[in-house]
Amino acid sequence: MQNETVELDGFDTAILRVLATEGRISATELARRIGLSKSPTQARMKRLEEAGVITGYAAILNPIRMGLAHVAFVEVRLSDTREAALQAFNRAVLGIPEVEQCHMIASRFDYLLKVRTADIQDYRRVLGEKLSALPHVASTSTYVAMESVKEGPV
Incomplete structure (x- = not known):
């Protein structure tokens, strides 16, 4: 169900924290940063996506540079x-x-x-x-x- 809370452990939280600011980070670098190997990191990312915790990836725009200050x-x-x-x-x-x-x-x-x-x-x-x-x-x-x-x- 879409509104259910998803159980997150320390690795999940670490993945989310890094992806929230660096969505284009490679799986290898993400795995290194959180202290897991690449395969489990990718599996966790996929699970978080399927559970609706990660809903997408986007560029973070600078509105001031776009003339929207x-x-x-x-x-x-x-x-x-x-x-x-x-x-x-x-x-x-x-x-x-x-x-x-x-x-x-x-x-x-x-x-x-x-x-x-x-x-x-x-x-x-x-x-x-x-x-x-x-x-x-x-x-x-x-x-x-x-x-x-x-x-x-x-």
Whole structure:
């Protein structure tokens, strides 16, 4: 089942820690780093993939080098929180590339979004044309990040 917790031992945790920051590491080098031989390391990786602990491998991009230095966190309050409204919002927010993260929150607001744009003018456009137009949005509050202290993998 997809939501079941997977039992992880020290070697599994070590594999995951290395892969979270160095996804292109060779199996030989990974095995050397965690203190196992190559075959058991590869078998563990395969088991972790099949169990859904490892869901894929991706390049870690530098958004600042891509001209996306502006980060805003947006509280979104919906006008309707029945299941159909939540699902409509969820589907629609997936189509906005500037939304880097979207979390349903148990708070005085309903969702917290992390939005990445080039600058404040670009964010203003995204807010007005995309975020405010999402289904059932009643209000938003924006918090601009001045500095990212920690981002990225584990």
